[in-house]
Amino acid sequence: MAEATKGTESYAAWEGPIFEAWMAHGYFQRSQGFGDHGAEPYTIVIPPPNVTGVLHMGHALNDTIQDACIRRARMRGFQTRWILGTDHAGIATQTKVDKRLAEQGINRREIGREAFVQECQKWRDEYGTTIVNQIKAMGCSCDYAHEQFTMSPEFSLAVRRLFVDWYHEGIIYRGKRIVNWCPHCTTAIADDEAEYADEAGHLWHLRYPLEHPQEGCEYVVVATTRPETMLGDTGVAVSPSDERYADLVGQNVILPLVDRTIPIFADFHVDAEYGTGAVKVTPAHDANDHAMGQRAGLDTINIFDETAHVVEGFGRFSGMSRDEARDAVVAAFDELGLLDHIEDISHSVMHCYRCHNALEPWLSEQWFVDVSRLKAPAREAVESGQVRFHPERWAQVYLDWLENLKDWCISRQLWWGHRIPVFFCDACGWTDALLEDVEACPVCGKPVRQDEDVLDTWFSSQLWPFATQGWGELGADAPDLQAFYPTQVLSTARDIMGLWVARMVMASEYCMGQIPFQDVIIHPTVMGADGKPMSKSRGNGIDPMELMAAFGADGMRFGLISQVTGSQAMRFDQQRIESARNFANKIKNAARFVMLNMDGFTPGPPEAKTDADRWIFSRLARAVRAVDAAYDAFEFSAMAQELYTFIWNELCDWYIEFSKARLKSDDAADRLACQRNLRFVLDQTLRLLHPVMPFITESIYADLPHEADDAEMLIVAPWPDAEALSAFEDAQAERRIQAVISVVGAVRSARSRYGLSPKQELAVTVKAEEGLAQLICAQEALISSLAVASSVSAAPDAVKPEGAVAGILSDMEVYTDMAGLVDFAEERAKLAREQAKVKKDLEKLEKKLSNPGFLAKAAPEIIAKDTAKRDDLAGQLEKLDAQLAQM
RNA sequence: GGUCGCGUGGCGCAGCGGGAGCGCAGGUGCCUUACAAGCACAAGGUCGCAGGUUCAAAUCCUGCCGCGACCACCA
Secondary structure (H helix, E strand, O other): OOOHHHHOOHHHHHHHHHHHHHHHHOOOOOOOOHHHHHEEEEEEOOOOOOOOOOHHHHHHHHHHHHHHHHHHHHOOOOOEEOEEEEOOOOOHHHHHHHHHHHOOOOOOOHHHHHHHHHHHHHHHHHHHEEEEEEEEHHOOOOOHHHHHEEHHHHHHHHHHHHHHHHHHHOOOOEEEEEEEEEEOOOEOOHHHHEEEEEEEEEEEEEEEEEEEEOOEEEEEEEEOOOOOOOOOOEEEEOOOOOOOHHHOOOOOEEEOOOOOOEEEOOOOOOOOOOOOOEEOOOOOOOOHHHHHHHHHOOOOOOEEEEOOOOOOOOOHHHOOOOOHHHHHHHHHHHHOEEEEEEEEEEEEEEEOOOOOOOOOEEEEEEEEEOOOHHHHHHHHHHHHHOEEEEEHHHHHHHHHHHOOOOOEOEEOOOOOOOOOEEEOOOOOOOOOEEEOOOOOOOOOOOOEEEEEEOOHHHHHHHHHHHHHHOOHHHHHHHHHHHHOOOEEEEEEHHHHHHHHHHHHHHHHHHOOOOOOOOOOOEEEEEEEEOOOOOOOOOOOOOOOOHHHHHHHHHHHHHHHOOOOOOEEEEEEHHHHHHHHHHHHHHHHHHHHHHHHOOOOOOOOOOOOOOOOHHHHHHHHHHHHHHHHHHHHHHHHHHHHOOOOOHHHHHHHHHHHHHHHHHHOOOHHHHHHHHHHHHHHHHHHHHHOOOOOOOOOOOOOHHHHHHOOOOOOOHOOOOOOHHHHHHHHHHHHHHHHHHHHHHHHHHHHHHHHOOOOOOOOOOEEEEEOOOHHHHHHOOOHHHHHHHHOEEEEEEEEEOOOOOEEEEEEOOEEEEEOOOOOOOOOHHHHHHHHHHHHHHHHHHHHHHHHHHHHHHHHHHHHHHHHHHHHHHHHHHHHHHHHHHHHOOO
């Protein structure tokens, strides 16, 4: 990084004060709006980062997108608000705090619930602000003054309200089910939170002796990947269509080690093709087995405690961990001669998405959300086009997710989170979900107890768009919600499409009776340089803070957003960030040039005095239109590309160069016009660029001379008005300046081929038809200054001077006098190469144009275009032929 | 198993029915008083493979090969 920081002590040093100034002016709080959009709101809610987190590339990208949107909206005069806050992240935070306590030799059970929650609170106070500070370093214009938190009192009220509502509506219910249990976190987790990974494993083939052995058939062989669970087996299932076992259905086997008599039965779930076709059934430890067990009326025997150790009652196996039990069971079968054989297989294993330990399907009493009533409105919201995805194809992913949605397990056996507001009276059996805590039973007056569990973090996250705006206390009538709901944009990563996006829509439809947001931007996932997702364990991650230190917040922002295409993944490319940093530098230098040439400047409107002026105004108008279109379509890469090309290749490469002579001239009026025009174009450009590069643009804006009624800071300066600027569009001027650029290019090319010094002046003669020749003569000053020409002449009958080289363009020939240095053989070869290429292109076109099918069916404008091009090439070929003949 | 995405110059990517483009790297020449993190000029690709549709295919369809994501499931 040392190389990268060359010439810049620290970006933060000059970025910081600009950020402070924005904050001090209160621009980040809900803006009052101005101009045409004064009354219209524009709200974004940030996906709340976890309090455990630090900023990673995904945040950096996502927050750049949101800030660009909100800044543009602010400049366009909307009332903007970007709601910021953090998520308490129940299981993630609890895991971290557990780990920290463990380092001090403390177990959370020793200190108890209350003390542990306090530790979590302490953690939040210490780390909860880290990521917010990092978001500030990026320059994000969030409403920091009203920071939200998913466990604030207001938010907790909202969560409780929804729980109580759903409880009374029967949407929330309690049930004993097989859930994904994490024995490390000792909690249930939702299906969405389980991660599958393929692992090498074994398929153990175990012999279960028949209760009544027959000749040649003494046992049934079952295949299992989890031999330890045989302790809880209560049946053996076979496929109803499997003839091999038809005679055995209805008989019993004696379960080894525990001497339990269990039935053999048929169930459609069994696949006769897999394993031995006979399946051991453990209803307490497998979801499918549980279902089979229910159908067959089997007992359910729980063999594991909450940490996946074998419970009492299983002799020497009791107290063993699941791994120890596995080894012991297999060894015991082997000893008894009941281990048939072992097969190596690869199978997928569920892991906890937080601690990555293997999950245990475990039967337990949990709270669920019945999603059947919530699905339809959420589907309708997207199918009707009220909620739009960008890119569109993500709508299908969303709908598929909804379609396959099953009831949602929302209880977690954790301490850090929203405690389930259900109270029980053990004395009389009274149970209810309540908004206010109670101590005594309202029926019998005996003491009550509250449910020990807390809610899934996503249960609170689903309320984020409206609980942050007063729903908890005032419901949908809250003034903010009346005025600023639904929000406009949600930008997020695709991996939480179901976990978060869909649930917000469901919750919003229920609570608010409407959608939570209109446009959902699904941005690409940032991959490491190796093309794999960035992760700590892989070591391919990049710290955004380091990037900002090296390339500036603007460089990082522009570099990242310029890679946001419709793709699902983007490989992180530091060179792109460097390139963006260079771009920022380019603008700074262009601005410096303008500022250094302000002698005698007085404010005034832009004035198109020359073709160069008309040209840059026209190009500016086009750029504004293109940038607007790209933003409106959420095409961020196209937006960045427009800005880059306009600023670098048009404004800097040509207009500033055109301006140099005028700024040195004695014509004070023209100099002033040029100054005003430069200031105007730069000012408009800064506005256009500000949403993605807020710091450098704000910094330059501060140095520019301003009119009295200009905005105090760029962040609230009006966005360029494409409609007003469209008056500047000028095809004539574009054509004229294109001619200048062509001539200059031809001369430069000639000079470069002969290795002449850029300082050596050369005489330039152009042969072109009358109108174009006059035009070129009129632009003599521009051409000679940029091409370093001693003279420029143009005429329809111009003759190539002795010792000149010819550049053949479609509408002109440019003769550059090489002062006797011409290598005729070399020139001939070059012209011949060009001739061959033009000939080839021409032949292709002529073939196309003589194709009757093409003439009959192609669009007229295509035919016209190709015809013009054919004529063009024919003209060029003629000129090349003539030149070659002459030599 | 299902759904989706991607294979374009050395690298990273855009374009997605009518002229193959951008950034970076590499080449040549320039410290031209805005900028060497720069300027100028040149070079580099039969757009994964095979079919098909079309007057016309990098672009649409089908199949194959190679990556990748998500969902489901595996006793």
